[in-house]
Amino acid sequence: MEHVEEVTRRIVMKTWKAGDITDQGGRVAVVTGANSGLGLATATELARHGAKVVLAVRDVAAGERSAAVIRESVGPADLEVRELDLASLQSVRSFAGGLVTDFPAIDLLINNAGVVLLGPARTTVDGFELQLGTNMLGHFALTGLLLDTLGKADAARVVSLSSVTHKKTGLDFDDLMSKRDFDASRAYGRSKLASTVIGLELDRRLRAVDSPIVSVLAHPGVTTTNLTARAWEHRGRLGQIIARIYSLSAQPLEQGVLPQLYAATAPGVQGGQFFGPSGRRETRGHVAEVQPSADAADPSVGRRLWTAAEALTGVSYL
Numbered sequence: 630m631e632h633v634e635e636v637t638r639r640i641v642m643k644t645w646k647a648g649d650i651t652d653q654g655g656r657v658a659v660v661t662g663a664n665s666g667l668g669l670a671t672a673t674e675l676a677r678h679g680a681k682v683v684l685a686v687r688d689v690a691a692g693e694r695s696a697a698v699i700r701e702s703v704g705p706a707d708l709e710v711r712e713l714d715l716a717s718l719q720s721v722r723s724f725a726g727g728l729v730t731d732f733p734a735i736d737l738l739i740n741n742a743g744v745v746l747l748g749p750a751r752t753t754v755d756g757f758e759l760q761l762g763t764n765m766l767g768h769f770a771l772t773g774l775l776l777d778t779l780g781k782a783d784a785a786r787v788v789s790l791s792s793v794t795h796k797k798t799g800l801d802f803d804d805l806m807s808k809r810d811f812d813a814s815r816a817y818g819r820s821k822l823a824s825t826v827i828g829l830e831l832d833r834r835l836r837a838v839d840s841p842i843v844s845v846l847a848h849p850g851v852t853t854t855n856l857t858a859r860a861w862e863h864r865g866r867l868g869q870i871i872a873r874i875y876s877l878s879a880q881p882l883e884q885g886v887l888p889q890l891y892a893a894t895a896p897g898v899q900g901g902q903f904f905g906p907s908g909r910r911e912t913r914g915h916v917a918e919v920q921p922s923a924d925a926a927d928p929s930v931g932r933r934l935w936t937a938a939e940a941l942t943g944v945s946y947l
Contacts, residue, residue, distance in 0.1 A: 659683045660737075662741045668739075681707040724771070735779050736782040772831065791847065830931030833901075833931065845892040889904075
């Protein structure tokens with residue numbers, strides 16, 4: 630019987646589309662990086678299916694333009710645009726404080742925002758390597774600050790965005806900020822590995838205290854977004870050519886967003902599950918359950934990185 634149920638679930642995932650999202654009426658969803666790309670697509674579909682969506686964006690004016698785009702697409706929608714700069718712990722605290730004050734409960738936290746840096750090393754205002762600081766540490770702090778409010782919802786979910794690049798690298802705990810021999814692509818991969826490690830460690834810690842909150846992960850494979858185009862801007866004509874080649878090999882945004890939408894809304898999703906494309910090397914295809922790298926799934930790595938994240942952000946939970 631269990632085998633039959635598993636086969637049925639895999640068939641459902643293979644054919645699953647955004648139109649299959651169940652009614653999200655009455656739910657509050659917070660989407661970071663919701664003004665463009667995967668975040669905008671996620672916010673649009675959640676709003677289309679009835680959720681109240683908080684667009685957490687660094688540029689409020691751009692966020693308001695995105696909210697207008699969503700309303701043009703789906704009609705009347707319950708949207709709020711709020712400022713959040715994940716590269717600033719002060720901004721994270723201010724944003725989280727406002728949500729805690731204004732919302733009795735939050736049902737969905739989609740940690741979608743991210744930066745890709747292909748130039749020289751840069752740091753956040755708190756001195757963290759920009760990609761690790763934004764992609765993982767900012768979200769780690771945000772999740773911790775919102776955890777109590779998430780716990781007041783009925784079966785809240787936290788969705789952490791990973792990348793296929795997390796499987797191609799490892800963490801250097803003696804140099805988490807990549808100060809030695811900085812390589813931007815490697816640092817990005819490490820930031821996504823760190824996000825994956827934390828998402829899985831969050832699941833283990835939530836289970837340990839019998840929390841109703843579910844921590845799940847997703848990645849979009851190779852998908853057309855504006856992140857890559859922006860990352861290659863500084864490379865001039867060569868960068869434009871590379872970005873063009875990437876876009877030709879990538880799947881459309883509407884397909885790439887499906888794993889995180891499935892993780893956020895599909896009935897029966899369990900803590901610790903990881904969703905991505907079903908195709909070769911998980912670069913494109915239908916929604917499927919995928920596996921993290923061995924390092925990402927290692928509980929000892931999870932405990933060590935969690936302790937480091939607490940120390941770096943000053944946010945402790947679970």
